Amino acid sequence: QILRVMKVKAAVALEAGKPLTIETVDLQPPQAGEVLVEIKATGVCHTDAYTLSGKDPEGLFPSILGHEGAGVVVEVGKNVKSLKVGDCVIPLYIPECRECEYCLSFKTNLCQAIRVTQGKGVMPDGTSRFSLDGKPLYHYMGTSTFANYTVVPEIALAKIPSDVPFEKVCYIGCGVTTGIGAVINTAKVEAGANVIVFGLGGIGLNVIQACRMVGADMIIGVDINNSKKAIASKFGMTHFVNPKEIEGDLVSYLVELTKGGADYTFECIGNVNVMRQALESCHKGWGVSTIVGVAGAGEEISTRPFQLVTGRVWKGTAFGGAKGRTDVPKIVEWYQSGKINIDDLITHVMPLEEINTAFDLMHKGESIRSVITF
Ligand code: NAD
Ligand code: AHE
Ligand code: ZN
16 A cells, blocks of 8 residues: 655635635555546536535535546556556546346446545545645545545546647536536437526536537526526527516416426526526426536425326436446547537636635626636
């Protein structure tokens, strides 16, 4: 066992509801089946803000958040076979072991090989690689990308081409894949469908671009922030609705606009009341509503069972149903070939020292994606 410890720069979440603090932390080398990755860039997703807020029942402190990174392999632990030093990678918060019951089912992307230890903020052997002043720091979502170096299990790394801009492709580590995958893998939207997307942030705009890619007809965007209209239109939105500007019931308005309800709706906010509206805006008999947003501890969804009895379907998606090691390299190629637009969604780029500004911009609705570069 190697005992060398590195000094690493990280944004640490010391406690819920407090800004992150920039610290020099200790990082132990990768153990068997683990890989040391130099993180070159990381996006800041709403889920990081959700966990930092204290609403995540799995949230642990002190920890190193971040799950939307890209970087380079600098060292591999024993028994690592699929990666070597110098490989470019995207860390995966849903790994792909290709051996567990879930992977072998071919019915889900929810590989469970390391889910229990990941949820407890530790590596598969039950310990943390990070520490601050001799005290362990928790890992987050198995990725902890708010650090210039991190240790990740081999099964949680997608190998990507080496000639890519890290500050763009890091977004494929969550937002891009989640939004595009929700449309293609989970809902399976078809050409000519009418779609409603609730929430036009870093996820919802990727849902919109995927709906345009598959040839959807009406692509209705719903957001309480009018400043999202221009960028959503650029990505394929055909109609914009601000619920605050609608007189009367939003669901009735949307059902009328779609002449009976949407074929597909997506909730990309994390608001349980909007989740209900998204389901009830679906077409009777066949409408499918997909929940992407993550709701806080203790929150629950509800609707009249009659909504489901009469043919509407409620679904959910994690990482857009994507199997990371297989699908993420393909999405990187889609970006390289110009099939998808990532550049226009990255509104802010900043150093790690300014990471709290990224959270402020998100809360003020002034950014789509902020990316941290190291
Ligand atoms: P974001 O902050 O960029 O976007 C949220 C958008 O929702 C904003 O444009 C905001 O104005 C809008 N909004 C807020 N309240 C609204 C309301 N009542 N009605 C209409 N619009 C409203 O967030 P994001 O990064 O796009 O993430 C969106 C959600 O998706 C979060 O809950 C996040 O945790 C979740 N998420 C889930 C997955 C997954 O795998 N399921 C992956 C990534 C993110
Ligand atoms: N820890 C939360 C759940 C959070 C959650 O649902 N996470 C999504 C990814 S969000 C990325 O921005 C996910 O992948 N879920 C599947 C999983 O296994 O966590 C809670 O409520 O406990
Ligand atoms: Zn995310």
